[in-house]
Amino acid sequence: xxxxxxxxxxxxxxxxxxxxxxxxxxxxxxxxxxxxxxxxxxxxxxxxxxxxxxxxxxxxxxxxxxxxxxxxxxxxxxxxxxxxxxxxxxxxxxxxxxxxxxxxxxxxxxxxxxxxxxxxxxxxxxxxxxxxxxxxxxxxxxxxxxxxxxxxxxxxxxxxxxxxxxxxxxxxxxxxxxxxxxxxxxxxxxxxxxxxxxxxxxxxxxxxxxxxxxxxxxxxxxxxxxxxxxxxxxxxxxxxxxxxxxxxxxxxxxxxxxxxxxxxxxxxxxxxxxxxxxxxxxxxxxxxxxxxxxxxxxxxxxxxxxxxxxxxxxxxxxxxxxxxxxxxxxxxxxxxxxxxxxxxxxx
Amino acid sequence: xxxxxxxxxxxxxxxxxxxxxxxxxxxxxxxxxxxxxxxxxxxxxxxxxxxxxxxxxxxxxxxxxxxxxxxxxxxxxxxxxxxxxxxxxxxxxxxxxxxxxxxxxxxxxxxxxxxxxxxxxxxxxxxxxxxxxxxxxxxxxxxxxxxxxxxxxxxxxxxxxxxxxxxxxxxxxxxxxxxxxxxxxxxxxxxxxxxxxxxxxxxxxxxxxxxxxxxxxxxxxxxxxxxxxxxxxxxxxxxxxxxxxxxxxxxxxxxxxxxxxxxxxxxxxxxxxxxxxxxxxxxxxxxxxxxxxxxxxxxxxxxxxxxxxxxxxxxxxxxxxxxxxxxxxxxxxxxxxxxxxxxxxxx
DNA sequence: CTTAGCACTCTCTATGGTCAAGTGCTAATA
DNA sequence: TATTAGCACTTGACCATAGAGAGTGCTAAG
Numbered sequence: 001x002x003x004x005x006x007x008x009x010x011x012x013x014x015x016x017x018x019x020x021x022x023x024x025x026x027x028x029x030x031x032x033x034x035x036x037x038x039x040x041x042x043x044x045x046x047x048x049x050x051x052x053x054x055x056x057x058x059x060x061x062x063x064x065x066x067x068x069x070x071x072x073x074x075x076x077x078x079x080x081x082x083x084x085x086x087x088x089x090x091x092x093x094x095x096x097x098x099x100x101x102x103x104x105x106x107x108x109x110x111x112x113x114x115x116x117x118x119x120x121x122x123x124x125x126x127x128x129x130x131x132x133x134x135x136x137x138x139x140x141x142x143x144x145x146x147x148x149x150x151x152x153x154x155x156x157x158x159x160x161x162x163x164x165x166x167x168x169x170x171x172x173x174x175x176x177x178x179x180x181x182x183x184x185x186x187x188x189x190x191x192x193x194x195x196x197x198x199x200x201x202x203x204x205x206x207x208x209x210x211x212x213x214x215x216x217x218x219x220x221x222x223x224x225x226x227x228x229x230x231x232x233x234x235x236x237x238x239x240x241x242x243x244x245x246x247x248x249x250x251x252x253x254x255x256x257x258x259x260x261x262x263x264x265x266x267x268x269x270x271x272x273x274x275x276x277x278x279x280x281x282x283x284x285x286x287x288x289x290x291x292x293x294x295x296x297x298x299x300x301x302x303x304x305x306x307x308x309x310x311x312x313x314x315x316x317x318x319x320x321x322x323x324x325x326x327x328x329x330x331x332x333x334x335x336x337x338x339x340x341x342x343x344x345x346x347x
Numbered sequence: 348x349x350x351x352x353x354x355x356x357x358x359x360x361x362x363x364x365x366x367x368x369x370x371x372x373x374x375x376x377x378x379x380x381x382x383x384x385x386x387x388x389x390x391x392x393x394x395x396x397x398x399x400x401x402x403x404x405x406x407x408x409x410x411x412x413x414x415x416x417x418x419x420x421x422x423x424x425x426x427x428x429x430x431x432x433x434x435x436x437x438x439x440x441x442x443x444x445x446x447x448x449x450x451x452x453x454x455x456x457x458x459x460x461x462x463x464x465x466x467x468x469x470x471x472x473x474x475x476x477x478x479x480x481x482x483x484x485x486x487x488x489x490x491x492x493x494x495x496x497x498x499x500x501x502x503x504x505x506x507x508x509x510x511x512x513x514x515x516x517x518x519x520x521x522x523x524x525x526x527x528x529x530x531x532x533x534x535x536x537x538x539x540x541x542x543x544x545x546x547x548x549x550x551x552x553x554x555x556x557x558x559x560x561x562x563x564x565x566x567x568x569x570x571x572x573x574x575x576x577x578x579x580x581x582x583x584x585x586x587x588x589x590x591x592x593x594x595x596x597x598x599x600x601x602x603x604x605x606x607x608x609x610x611x612x613x614x615x616x617x618x619x620x621x622x623x624x625x626x627x628x629x630x631x632x633x634x635x636x637x638x639x640x641x642x643x644x645x646x647x648x649x650x651x652x653x654x655x656x657x658x659x660x661x662x663x664x665x666x667x668x669x670x671x672x673x674x675x676x677x678x679x680x681x682x683x684x685x686x687x688x689x690x691x692x693x694x
Numbered sequence: 695c696t697t698a699g700c701a702c703t704c705t706c707t708a709t710g711g712t713c714a715a716g717t718g719c720t721a722a723t724a
Numbered sequence: 725t726a727t728t729a730g731c732a733c734t735t736g737a738c739c740a741t742a743g744a745g746a747g748t749g750c751t752a753a754g
Contacts, residue, residue: 031716049717052717053718066717157502165514261589265590391696414747415746416746
């Protein structure tokens with residue numbers, strides 16, 4: 001983050017923020033007269049015009065056409081947001097409380113924690129709510145159980161520390177008695193309990209490479225079963241609130257809507273984006289063209305990972321137009337992430 | 348279905364179908380001249396005009412404005428579709444083959460059968476693909492397993508005949524040893540194996556009412572566990588292809604898009620709709636205002652249940668504008684439903 | 695009953711004029 | 725020197741008008 005005070009003096013900064021704020025509240029280009037009238041800065045429209053021209057030259061503002069007011073560029077929003085979070089007095093306590101009350105109800109229903117949080121976020125913000133359940137990779141295995149299924153398949157049931165349970169049907173090319181299966185399960189439990197799935201997969205690969213020849217058949221089978229079962233575990237992505245977003249004036253034209261719907265339909269790309277952002281701490285903000293995803297260059301994304309100690313146990317966020325109520329969106333994402341972190345840490 | 352030949356003579360019918368077909372191909376009102384030129388019926392535009400006026404009076408056609416060509420009403424589409432399916436020579440073998448090839452790849456991955464089918468349907472039809480997994484209710488229980496989880500919770504694992512496996516964590520207000528759990532599981536298996544979850548729930552409720560007092564504690568617990576586990580099983584709804592649909596000229600105006608997005612966001616309503624339609628055999632077609640859901644009165648829905656004998660094992664469908672390529676859409680839905688039926692019957 | 699001919703209706707597009715908002719520039723001012 | 729008032733200028737939004745094009749309904753003739 002650049003030291004902004006070096007770039008702009010106090011007055012310019014105030015005017016820039018006034019323009020951004022006004023534009024966020026009312027989706028029309030902001031003129032010098034409006035700034036002078038609404039934001040008592042004690043200077044005339046003419047002076048403001050001069051400064052706004054400077055701000056435009058520096059790339060913070062732009063004009064839709066030569067006789068309109070100014071609107072912020074992505075860089076202008078960025079400046080505004082950086083100031084915002086450095087001030088940190090922007091949090092709306094009432095909003096947070098409201099959000100917390102709504103989320104409170106989800107505590108018992110961990111299955112639907114992410115899907116319902118997504119809905120809550122979207123209704124409260126009027127933007128798109130997104131959430132991603134954690135990759136099961138990061139969970140610690142408590143134990144596994146194995147059962148015969150039919151004559152050539154095995155069901156592996158994974159119990160994790162955090163109360164997540166997963167089944168996986170694995171087809172084998174040979175028959176194993178339930179007794180064999182119990183022995184295999186015993187072996188897996190003794191070796192792997194207490195490790196995360198991610199660690200286990202590493203271990204398996206290592207072992208396989210190291211002492212390939214020395215295993216007995218049973219262990220080979222155990223490894224195969226684990227590898228198949230663990231490999232297929234996926235995270236889930238939830239997106240909610242499209243119809244609400246379409247009511248915003250920012251989506252009055254068809255092109256924007258198409259872009260957005262293309263963007264959210266390509267879930268794989270979004271998962272990758274959220275994944276990358278989840279590695280960082282705190283609320284991440286990506287404004288318009290800062291986004292590397294082509295379809296999202298007209299939108300802003302606010303994301304926060306949910307952390308249990310330093311493991312990511314989920315991701316929540318908001319997607320909306322660049323003309324977004326950033327203070328509100330940031331507060332919501334921050335709060336929801338903290339809430340989910342708490343829920344998933346308690347147990 | 349009314350006997351259409353009573354209502355319209357051969358020539359009127361041909362003209363009506365010509366208008367519908369032409370409008371489906373090119374989204375502009377169809378004039379008498381166009382019909383005369385493209386569809387060699389051997390009559391002049393003037394005659395066609397007269398007949399079209401009659402068809403309008405009968406409610407099959409309408410004019411966007413008094414000097415435009417005609418477009419079909421929902422009733423017009425209905426007439427066309429009824430004729431279509433009575434002729435049944437409308438099926439595009441090549442399309443079906445293509446679809447079958449694409450679906451073929453999904454055979455191994457039953458987890459993603461419905462989600463992937465939805466995508467395939469939408470890319471092929473250019474409309475919205477929808478699919479609903481069966482309510483787990485209808486599956487036959489093979490066996491259940493119970494495990495302690497922590498000190499006051501139980502994991503129940505359901506194995507069904509069709510290879511569906513479900514876990515459910517049930518919190519209890521008392522502690523049970525694994526030995527107790529095994530006894531309970533044994534009881535459940537002996538009583539319920541071979542029944543569908545739906546039947547079991549009925550049985551439980553009956554039993555509870557009948558001989559409330561006579562049970563020992565263990566059985567009461569068994570009932571409680573089953574009831575909790577079985578109650579929460581839900582079907583899943585998949586929808587795909589929104590961004591593709593937005594490219595259609597029918598969605599050039601914002602209002603339609605909003606309606607559609609509201610409609611598909613209210614998953615509960617759609618599930619109810621599909622559920623109702625799944626009771627019927629064969630491909631169901633709902634055209635515009637025939638739909639009881641307010642938000643969907645501007646769209647058409649083509650749905651078919653996937654059946655295994657007479658149980659519904661899933662539902663697939665297409666949602667699109669009333670100006671839909673019905674032959675194509677019907678063929679796709681019909682084929683996809685048959686495919687899924689086959690997959691889920693085999694095992 | 696069918697058809698040719700024609701007047702009529704309606705949308706669509708282009709055109710031009712006015713209005714309001716807001717700018718940039720210049721000259722006056724503190 | 726920095727600020728401000730004043731003013732000419734630009735531009736999009738809005739509206740009315742006019743002409744072209746498409747298609748109709750009606751009438752009269754075949």
